[in-house]
Amino acid sequence: MSIQSWKINLAEWLLLKVKYPSEFHFGAAKEKQGQTAARKKIILTLLPSHDNLGDHAIAYASKTFLEREYPDFDIIEVDMKDIYRSAKALIKKRHPEDMVFIIGGGNMGDLYRYEEWTRRFIIKTFHQYKIVQLPATAHFSDTKKGRKELKRAKKVYNAHPELLLMARDETTYQWMKRHFPGKTVLKQPDMVLYLDKSEQHVPREGIFLCLREDRESALTDDERNRVKAALTEEFGELHSFTTTVGRRISRRTREKELEALWDTLKGAEAVVTDRLHGMIFCALTKTPCVVIRTFDHKVMEGYQWLKSIPHMTFIERPEPETVAAAVNRLLASETGEGGFSHSVYFEGLREKISGDAN
Structure with a gap:
């Protein structure tokens, strides 16, 4: 049974793990006795299950980026609500080069607290992994609640030994550098701009x-x-x-x-x-x-x-x-239709993440 090429979600993995307990390891080939377990993996998490297409576009674009730029890794998607019960199994099957990527968006802060609390859980739980926070916008309100949440976020983020942060706007970029001085912070546009959906031309009306x-x-x-x-x-x-x-x-x-x-x-x-x-x-x-x-x-x-x-x-x-x-x-306007080339901002991003960029 060969399943090395399978790209599946965690729920499917759990079902297959029960059915084929000796053969299935996160999409890797059957583990040989005396060898280290599994192929290396990227765990892409904080994925939404609500109705906001913007957040789903971020998740879709993030996976597209990882599949193209990290072909040597298996990509494991884990929904935000599933990470709590799945973390232990993921860590148990860890490969030394495994990484965690957290999707970006506008939910870093106290406006959407469940998402922020889940992010902190991920950062605390996967303490031994390299964690990459994809391009995000931060907004902690200047209120008692906001200041309390920021204090907790700083404690968790700053305690992680290998957390890389990406800001999708200048205000968040400066904010991250100020509050997380020991972390690498990159400024990158929203991950959806990695996609190209301009190939089809149809008549425009309305x-x-x-x-x-x-x-x-x-x-x-x-x-x-x-x-x-x-x-x-x-x-x-x-x-x-x-x-x-x-x-x-x-x-x-x-x-x-x-x-x-x-x-x-x-x-x-x-x-x-x-x-x-x-x-x-x-x-x-x-x-x-x-x-x-x-x-x-x-x-x-x-x-x-x-x-x-x-x-x-x-x-x-x-x-x-x-x-x-x-x-x-x-x-x-007589100017031709405008577009956006993702290569302008996303070329070389893997090297930036690994710290190999010049």
Whole structure:
């Protein structure tokens, strides 16, 4: 029985471990007596199981990056909710070169505490592993709760002997260097920008809108309605999309869900959004995009990676007339569709992670 080429998730591994206890070791060939166990592995964890396509795109892009850049490793994906019960089994089958990669995103801080607590569990539990935190945005509020969470985070992060941190914006980069002075900190864009989804060309029609209605929005309900009214008056019927789809998404369904949304955006004349991944998905699909700020620095600084794209513009104060005028400028522009080359920022990243970069 040869299973060396299998790429499976942890649940499948546990089932196969029961069925083939003497043969199955995390996708490696059968262990020979007297030899060290298993092929070397990368454990990719903190994966989401909720409905936010932005987070699932990060997970999908992170796995794509690891499979391409680390072909000599088996990639083991472990959902955020599964890591607690799976950690012991993973450590038991450790190869000396195994590493842990934690997906990035905007959940470092006290805004999404379960994700932050799980990250700390991973860092504490896998103390003997090299751990790589992929590009993240940090936000600890200046409150009693926020300061308490930051104190705990500093204690855990700083205690790990081989933790590498990546920031996806300048504010987080400076924050990480200040609070974790002994750690290597890299500045890298969101992992979704590693992907390329611009190959398909379809006719573009209609203005699409994707605006937040949660605690990260900088718009009041009235301001949001006024923007919608101004765009409707100027361009007629608007088309809406969202990156939170209202149903749970798994690793088995995420690619299908993402491809469906990317196909939709490829057919849009222009998009107005205040979602980071609404903006990033437009960059991937070469879709003209008007970007509106959110309550913190996440979107504004995420835009800094993309500001050279000719069909993307950022609005700090989204007055309705300003937004409509920005869309008109993009539609009237004679500049060719803009894109983003992941090689600009991701080339040589493996060497940076290993510390071999010049």
